[in-house]
Amino acid sequence: MISLEAIKNAVQSWLQLHIGGTLALVAESILLGILVITLFAVLGLLLVFMERKVSAVMQIRLGPNRVGPKGWLQTSADTLKLMLKEGLTPDGADRFLFNLAPFMIMIAAMLIMAPIAFAKNFQIWDINIGVLYISSVASISVIAILMAGWSSNNKYSLLGAMRSGAQIISYELSAGVAVITMIILTGSLSVNDIIASQENGWWIFKGHIPAIIAFIIFMIAVTAETNRAPFDLAEAESELTAGFHTEYSGMKFALFFLAEYINIFIVCAVAAILFLGGWMPLHIGNWQAFNHVMDYIPSSIWFFGKTFLLIGLIMWFRWTFPRLRIDQLLNLEWKYLLPISLLNMLLMTIVAILKWYL
Amino acid sequence: MSIKQYIQDVFNAIKSLLKGMRVTGYYFFHPKEIITEQYPDNKATLKLADRFKGEVVMLHDENNEHACTGCTACELACPNGTIKIITQFDITPGGKKKKALNTFVYHLELCTMCNLCVEACPTGAIVMAQNFEHSVYDRKQLTKTLNKPGSKLRAGIE
Numbered sequence: 001m002i003s004l005e006a007i008k009n010a011v012q013s014w015l016q017l018h019i020g021g022t023l024a025l026v027a028e029s030i031l032l033g034i035l036v037i038t039l040f041a042v043l044g045l046l047l048v049f050m051e052r053k054v055s056a057v058m059q060i061r062l063g064p065n066r067v068g069p070k071g072w073l074q075t076s077a078d079t080l081k082l083m084l085k086e087g088l089t090p091d092g093a094d095r096f097l098f099n100l101a102p103f104m105i106m107i108a109a110m111l112i113m114a115p116i117a118f119a120k121n122f123q124i125w126d127i128n129i130g131v132l133y134i135s136s137v138a139s140i141s142v143i144a145i146l147m148a149g150w151s152s153n154n155k156y157s158l159l160g161a162m163r164s165g166a167q168i169i170s171y172e173l174s175a176g177v178a179v180i181t182m183i184i185l186t187g188s189l190s191v192n193d194i195i196a197s198q199e200n201g202w203w204i205f206k207g208h209i210p211a212i213i214a215f216i217i218f219m220i221a222v223t224a225e226t227n228r229a230p231f232d233l234a235e236a237e238s239e240l241t242a243g244f245h246t247e248y249s250g251m252k253f254a255l256f257f258l259a260e261y262i263n264i265f266i267v268c269a270v271a272a273i274l275f276l277g278g279w280m281p282l283h284i285g286n287w288q289a290f291n292h293v294m295d296y297i298p299s300s301i302w303f304f305g306k307t308f309l310l311i312g313l314i315m316w317f318r319w320t321f322p323r324l325r326i327d328q329l330l331n332l333e334w335k336y337l338l339p340i341s342l343l344n345m346l347l348m349t350i351v352a353i354l355k356w357y358l
Numbered sequence: 359m360s361i362k363q364y365i366q367d368v369f370n371a372i373k374s375l376l377k378g379m380r381v382t383g384y385y386f387f388h389p390k391e392i393i394t395e396q397y398p399d400n401k402a403t404l405k406l407a408d409r410f411k412g413e414v415v416m417l418h419d420e421n422n423e424h425a426c427t428g429c430t431a432c433e434l435a436c437p438n439g440t441i442k443i444i445t446q447f448d449i450t451p452g453g454k455k456k457k458a459l460n461t462f463v464y465h466l467e468l469c470t471m472c473n474l475c476v477e478a479c480p481t482g483a484i485v486m487a488q489n490f491e492h493s494v495y496d497r498k499q500l501t502k503t504l505n506k507p508g509s510k511l512r513a514g515i516e
Binding site for chain 2: 319
């Protein structure tokens with residue numbers, strides 16, 4: 001059976017054989033870069049289309065259905081339009097920061113791809129502090145947002161960026177605590193170790209109530225961190241036109257738009273790794289026959305299936321709930337999510353010490 | 359805020375959020391509920407809602423008779439001067455003069471489809487039709503005469 005691991009090994013050995021040494025490493029790096037960029041483009045097109053269709057069905061509409069069969073080419077047409085548009089820089093803007101910001105946000109998104117395991121033994125960089133790396137690099141994106149808002153020389157942009165800063169910094173706390181709650185169980189920050197520890201069942205089933213609470217808190221916190229409705233105060237179309245990217249046009253705007261969807265994919269992938277076992281098939285304890293059947297489904301399908309399921313959940317949030325006010329937003333974090341997640345962490349520590357999990 | 363109140367708040371919040379998600383989730387798994395009409399494509403099978411209002415028309419029966427007595431109640435009810443009724447005086451068989459409708463002028467370009475004229479009409483002579491394809495090249499074409507040429511008041515309506 002062809003798996004991503006087999007393809008990777010074949011390419012690696014071919015390169016070693018024909019080019020060899022340092023050059024092979026350079027070639028592999030370039031290949032990886034191309035792969036990540038391709039993944040970004042495909043994900044962007046797919047997720048934007050998915051969002052538009054999901055929102056349409058939830059609002060009893062049809063959604064895009066004119067370009068291509070059933071509207072499948074709609075997002076490609078949109079991308080083409082954005083690429084042909086002029087990328088304006090406003091007169092009063094700080095030109096350097098203004099043009100740097102979209103790239104910063106993409107670089108932050110691209111860096112997070114490194115420790116994510118897409119399939120069995122298919123990972124760009126297996127570092128022993130994978131989850132810590134993800135949560136620290138993810139906070140770089142707030143700098144890009146502040147940069148964009150500040151350099152635009154526009155009050156809406158600045159307000160949107162400031163709101164976004166307050167929001168991301170607060171919600172990162174409870175997202176971090178939810179991650180730590182799961183780290184207590186796994187005892188390792190490495191993505192591979194976390195996935196390997198879920199071989200006899202995913203943590204959301206094995207970890208009892210604290211794991212479920214941590215999962216809910218994590219999903220709420222990452223929805224806020226990716227600036228999506230009901231926490232989309234940074235954009236808030238009805239109040240701030242488009243928030244921090246008001247002044248951006250053409251491909252520079254498209255990069256911000258793409259980064260939003262890439263970030264959704266990343267946080268859902270992290271949630272899938274921590275709570276749903278990443279690429280690990282659905283295993284139940286010692287049911288050998290059942291586990292064996294599940295192993296026949298390729299690990300990449302498991303990973304992308306779980307991730308897209310969680311993306312669907314986040315889209316479901318977006319098209320159901322109304323936007324929060326800024327005071328409600330901060331109340332929710334500081335008065336509810338943070339105390340609950342801290343208590344939950346304590347509860348999880350007790351569970352871990354008493355070995356109540358399987 | 360007591361601890362009990364706090365916990366209750368959290369549970370009530372989750373409950374109400376789940377309620378909302380149930381509604382959208384139901385629509386997500388029941389695409390049959392979609393109400394979008396793909397208009398120019400389904401012209402033949404287009405089904406409009408009952409309360410949809412497109413224009414004011416006057417009902418005529420097979421004898422080319424209508425129910426409008428020319429009382430101008432609709433003209434008075436109209437908030438933006440859409441209707442102009444021109445009356446004339448007929449001579450009844452008894453030799454008396456009687457007010458009757460000559461021309462029912464309807465300015466579609468001014469109409470907001472508020473339905474007040476239909477509600478004001480004491481004899482039910484005018485109703486709202488569902489035709490909405492009103493685009494024309496000249497604005498003058500939107501000024502319509504609602505009573506058909508040669509039509510007269512149905513007998514027995516005062």
